[in-house]
Amino acid sequence: MSIVWKRTLRILLYVLLIALALLYLVPVYVVLVTSLKTNSAVSLSQMWELPHGLSFSSILSAWAQLGPNFGNSFELAIPATLISAVIGALNGYALSKWKFRGSSVIFFLILFGMFIPYQSVLIPLLKVLDAIGLYNTIGGLILVHVVYGLPIVTLIFRNYFAAIPYDLVEAGRIDGTGYWGVFTYIFLPLSIPGFVVAGIWQFTQIWNNFLFAVSLTNPPNQPVTVALVNIAGSQTVQWNVQMASALLVSIPTLIVYILLGKYFVRGLLAGSVKG
Amino acid sequence: MQAGAPRKHRFSWDTFSAVATLIPTLLVLGVFVYGFIGWSVYVSLTNWNSLIPSNTFVGLQNYLDILQTYRFQSDLRNIVVFTVFFIVGCLVVGLFLALLLDQKIRAEGFFRSLFIFPMAISFVSTGVVWAWILNPNTGVNLILKSFGMKHLPEWFLSTVIIPNFGLGQIDVGIPLALLAVVIAAVWQMSGFAMAVYLSGLRGISDEIKEAARIDGAGAWRLFFAITLPQLRGTTTTIIIILTAASLKIFGLIYAMTGSGQEFVTDMPSMNMFQTTFQGNEFAQGAAIAIILLLLLASFIIPYLVSTLRRGDEA
Numbered sequence: 001m002s003i004v005w006k007r008t009l010r011i012l013l014y015v016l017l018i019a020l021a022l023l024y025l026v027p028v029y030v031v032l033v034t035s036l037k038t039n040s041a042v043s044l045s046q047m048w049e050l051p052h053g054l055s056f057s058s059i060l061s062a063w064a065q066l067g068p069n070f071g072n073s074f075e076l077a078i079p080a081t082l083i084s085a086v087i088g089a090l091n092g093y094a095l096s097k098w099k100f101r102g103s104s105v106i107f108f109l110i111l112f113g114m115f116i117p118y119q120s121v122l123i124p125l126l127k128v129l130d131a132i133g134l135y136n137t138i139g140g141l142i143l144v145h146v147v148y149g150l151p152i153v154t155l156i157f158r159n160y161f162a163a164i165p166y167d168l169v170e171a172g173r174i175d176g177t178g179y180w181g182v183f184t185y186i187f188l189p190l191s192i193p194g195f196v197v198a199g200i201w202q203f204t205q206i207w208n209n210f211l212f213a214v215s216l217t218n219p220p221n222q223p224v225t226v227a228l229v230n231i232a233g234s235q236t237v238q239w240n241v242q243m244a245s246a247l248l249v250s251i252p253t254l255i256v257y258i259l260l261g262k263y264f265v266r267g268l269l270a271g272s273v274k275g
Numbered sequence: 276m277q278a279g280a281p282r283k284h285r286f287s288w289d290t291f292s293a294v295a296t297l298i299p300t301l302l303v304l305g306v307f308v309y310g311f312i313g314w315s316v317y318v319s320l321t322n323w324n325s326l327i328p329s330n331t332f333v334g335l336q337n338y339l340d341i342l343q344t345y346r347f348q349s350d351l352r353n354i355v356v357f358t359v360f361f362i363v364g365c366l367v368v369g370l371f372l373a374l375l376l377d378q379k380i381r382a383e384g385f386f387r388s389l390f391i392f393p394m395a396i397s398f399v400s401t402g403v404v405w406a407w408i409l410n411p412n413t414g415v416n417l418i419l420k421s422f423g424m425k426h427l428p429e430w431f432l433s434t435v436i437i438p439n440f441g442l443g444q445i446d447v448g449i450p451l452a453l454l455a456v457v458i459a460a461v462w463q464m465s466g467f468a469m470a471v472y473l474s475g476l477r478g479i480s481d482e483i484k485e486a487a488r489i490d491g492a493g494a495w496r497l498f499f500a501i502t503l504p505q506l507r508g509t510t511t512t513i514i515i516i517l518t519a520a521s522l523k524i525f526g527l528i529y530a531m532t533g534s535g536q537e538f539v540t541d542m543p544s545m546n547m548f549q550t551t552f553q554g555n556e557f558a559q560g561a562a563i564a565i566i567l568l569l570l571l572a573s574f575i576i577p578y579l580v581s582t583l584r585r586g587d588e589a
Contacts, residue, residue, distance in 0.1 A: 108583055245403070
């Protein structure tokens with residue numbers, strides 16, 4: 001192949017990549033230009049046009065409706081993420097470094113919970129939460145997300161610890177520490193990246209969850225995803241406020257993604273179970 | 276005790292500790308996953324189809340009733356059509372993007388992050404935004420109109436089903452409205468396929484490729500004879516994970532289209548939710564949920580068993 005031909009191909013490659021990148025950004029463009037318009041400037045025929053001058057009135061009006069639900073979502077996502085990550089670390093340690101007869105059966109039984117359609121547990125879940133007084137509470141949603149998050153956090157930590165050499169366990173044993181000593185002094189200090197991966201994954205999943213939120217809470221206890229759907233479903237709310245709401249709801253997880261995207265992708269890949 | 280490779284421990288306090296660590300999780304999942312599934316199965320066999328709970332056993336009556344409804348038959352059509360288009364879309368787009376990114380390009384990290392970012396967003400946000408982009412009165416249609424297109428697509432408001440032949444109570448075919456939802460779903464999830472494919476591509480040894488090149492294989496031949504066959508396992512993984520996500524699809528439909536006119540965009544998950552919580556027909560809702568669970572379990576269980584077995588041998 002000649003140099004010229006090679007160089008042309010190379011340029012084409014970048015042109016293609018940039019075109020595709022722009023295509024993926026179309027929804028971002030639409031959300032930004034629409035949410036920066038005022039009510040009067042939003043007309044169907046000018047959807048693609050840039051706003052004449054910035055207006056934050058749509059965003060403020062979206063915030064006025066969503067603000068309280070933001071509090072709910074943070075109150076839900078932060079504790080649920082922390083609790084499930086800690087339990088996941090303990091489980092992953094037991095399943096990766098202390099295999100015993102039957103441990104892979106246990107792993108299977110835990111993992112299966114990750115794939116079930118949650119509709120198949122929803123009716124009993126509702127009855128039980130109601131019976132213990134946690135229906136329509138943030139506490140109830142925390143419990144639900146911790147429980148149904150256990151499979152994925154266990155998987156993430158099991159794969160993470162499996163990559164740490166077994167020699168470290170042996171070294172700890174020779175020094176006379178047992179199961180908990182090896183965990184506390186050797187594995188826990190090494191597990192920070194595991195916590196980041198599991199934490200980001202759980203936070204994103206819990207923040208974005210809709211099914212549990214809409215089934216188990218009523219206003220004013222609903223997380224932001226439900227509030228967004230309520231705003232979008234109402235006939236009276238303008239498009240600019242809808243787009244501003246979608247933007248606001250997406251900001252926390254997007255910030256996490258922009259800051260720690262590498263770890264998000266690792267969580268993504270962990271979902272494709274490795275033995 | 277001999278030092279060496281990890282082994283399965285015979286009884287010791289350490290093994291006891293490992294088991295004790297796992298017991299709370301097992302108990303909780305035993306109740307919340309397996310116990311609740313059993314409970315749902317039980318509910319689906321009763322006639323609890325009003326606000327007042329009932330324990331009268333009616334056998335499989337709810338399943339028979341559900342399967343005969345226009346709505347659930349539409350759901351089955353829709354879920355199959357949606358899953359096929361969604362998976363093929365994600366595989367093709369994901370593989371294409373991964374191949375582009377695998378050409379030792381500049382700013383690879385930037386492009387990779389960009390194609391994955393929709394995965395950090397909730398399905399409901401995606402649904403709200405794409406409902407605006409594909410709104411037949413505005414959005415993409417404005418652009419198509421400016422190019423002089425006369426018959427503008429109705430997108431998710433279309434009720435056309437092609438090829439449309441009657442079977443049972445419904446028209447069987449591809450509801451065009453679903454394709455609009457597929458576009459939004461592929462936008463959101465193709466980054467996952469790309470990321471998995473990219474790690475698969477990086478796993479193919481350079482030696483194999485080099486050997487093929489020395490044998491005189493061109494770029495196309497290299498792709499079809501080496502790269503694609505090496506990616507078979509990767510493709511299977513992506514298909515399994517995305518099928519599981521597709522069968523459960525809920526938030527996107529709820530936010531973007533709802534059930535649609537004549538249920539053209541309805542899904543089992545939507546049907547279950549509305550039947551149970553808006554219709555108060557708990558037994559029928561439970562029956563829908565159990566059918567959905569059986570669909571998922573039929574391929575997830577073999578997948579989990581085979582990957583875990585492979586892991587044990589390694």
